[in-house]
Amino acid sequence: MSGVSSVTVTVPATTANLGPGFDCIGAALTLYNEFKFTRLEEGTLTIRVTGAEAERVQTDESNLLYQAFLKLYQYIEQTPPSVKMEIDLGVPLARGLGSSATAIVGGLIGANKLAGTPLSQLQVMELAIAMEGHPDNVVPALLGGCRLAATSDASWEICEVPWHQDVIPVVAIPDFELSTKEARSVLPTQVSRADAIFNTAHLGLLLRGLETGKGEWLKAALQDKLHQPYRQALISGYDVVNAAATAAGAYGMVISGAGPTLLALADPTQSKAVEMAMLTAWQQAGITAVVRSLCVDTQGANSFYEG
Ligand SMILES: Nc1ncnc2c1ncn2[C@@H]1O[C@H](COP(=O)(O)OP(=O)(O)O)[C@@H](O)[C@H]1O
Numbered sequence: 157m158s159g160v161s162s163v164t165v166t167v168p169a170t171t172a173n174l175g176p177g178f179d180c181i182g183a184a185l186t187l188y189n190e191f192k193f194t195r196l197e198e199g200t201l202t203i204r205v206t207g208a209e210a211e212r213v214q215t216d217e218s219n220l221l222y223q224a225f226l227k228l229y230q231y232i233e234q235t236p237p238s239v240k241m242e243i244d245l246g247v248p249l250a251r252g253l254g255s256s257a258t259a260i261v262g263g264l265i266g267a268n269k270l271a272g273t274p275l276s277q278l279q280v281m282e283l284a285i286a287m288e289g290h291p292d293n294v295v296p297a298l299l300g301g302c303r304l305a306a307t308s309d310a311s312w313e314i315c316e317v318p319w320h321q322d323v324i325p326v327v328a329i330p331d332f333e334l335s336t337k338e339a340r341s342v343l344p345t346q347v348s349r350a351d352a353i354f355n356t357a358h359l360g361l362l363l364r365g366l367e368t369g370k371g372e373w374l375k376a377a378l379q380d381k382l383h384q385p386y387r388q389a390l391i392s393g394y395d396v397v398n399a400a401a402t403a404a405g406a407y408g409m410v411i412s413g414a415g416p417t418l419l420a421l422a423d424p425t426q427s428k429a430v431e432m433a434m435l436t437a438w439q440q441a442g443i444t445a446v447v448r449s450l451c452v453d454t455q456g457a458n459s460f461y462e463g
């Protein structure tokens with residue numbers, strides 16, 4: 157029998173797009189899902205889920221973690237073993253914090269480890285991008301940090317985007333879900349040249365703003381014309397939370413991933429006030445939310461063996 161019998165994989169949440177970087181930039185955040193895979197000598201697939209909203213995760217073969225696990229075995233042309241999967245949820249589901257990316261990255265890494273690590277990290281990354289359909293959440297989930305992904309012929313160039321320590325990500329997570337599928341369905345298939353130029357310029361400015369922490373650049377950079385104008389209507393309270401965050405001193409506010417979580421960037425002296433302002437604004441709009449200042453995770457997915 158090749159490989160190990162049990163492996164635990166932790167994968168960070170992500171915040172994708174960061175405003176103007178639709179489908180190409182994202183950052184890993186210090187919020188984690190943990191996945192334990194145990195090879196079974198007999199029996200069938202077993203999935204146990206713990207943590208908040210555990211009952212909302214499928215426990216049959218349609219489970220995304222298991223689908224990713226199967227994908228890797230399919231790719232290496234081996235029969236997958238029977239497996240017990242234990243999922244401990246720390247990343248809220250369908251909130252724009254990359255829960256699907258954690259499942260895809262976790263399932264691929266778990267399978268790769270149980271199979272004796274036949275694939276490189278680059279191969280795992282390419283499989284993850286193909287499964288998710290865009291790189292901006294799976295790449296930082298796998299590698300950590302803030303990452304920009306661009307195609308280069310048939311492969312990917314990934315670059316780490318320096319993130320100044322005084323730029324604090326504040327996430328405001330409402331108690332309602334918005335699936336990425338639905339949030340993508342409202343986007344136009346074509347955009348104007350003016351909108352394309354707008355986003356190109358603002359993404360360039362964002363990269364320099366994140367690197368330097370320069371407030372004026374960040375304030376201007378956190379604007380987008382490719383996805384947010386179409387998605388805001390799906391997020392009840394967007395306008396009031398946005399106004400409250402900026403009034404409290406945030407550089408700006410964007411939709412985290414496909415939403416509905418809203419992400420403000422603020423300097424460390426303002427982040428507590430921004431948290432409070434976003435929470436209060438959403439409460440006044442009748443929506444319960446959890447608001448937290450996080451850090452950028454620099455490790456990405458981690459795995460350790462127990463047998
Ligand atoms: N830990 C998990 N294990 C299995 N499936 C998961 C897990 N997390 C998310 N999923 C699947 O991904 C879906 C959410 O994906 P998506 O709509 O892209 O939202 P998100 O923005 O959170 O990635 C869930 O409804 C579930 O089907």
Ligand SMILES: N[C@@H](CCOP(=O)(O)O)C(=O)O
Binds near residue numbers: 170292414
């Ligand atoms: N670029 C994608 C990102 C989706 O991220 P998620 O965290 O919501 O899965 C999009 O905006 O659709």
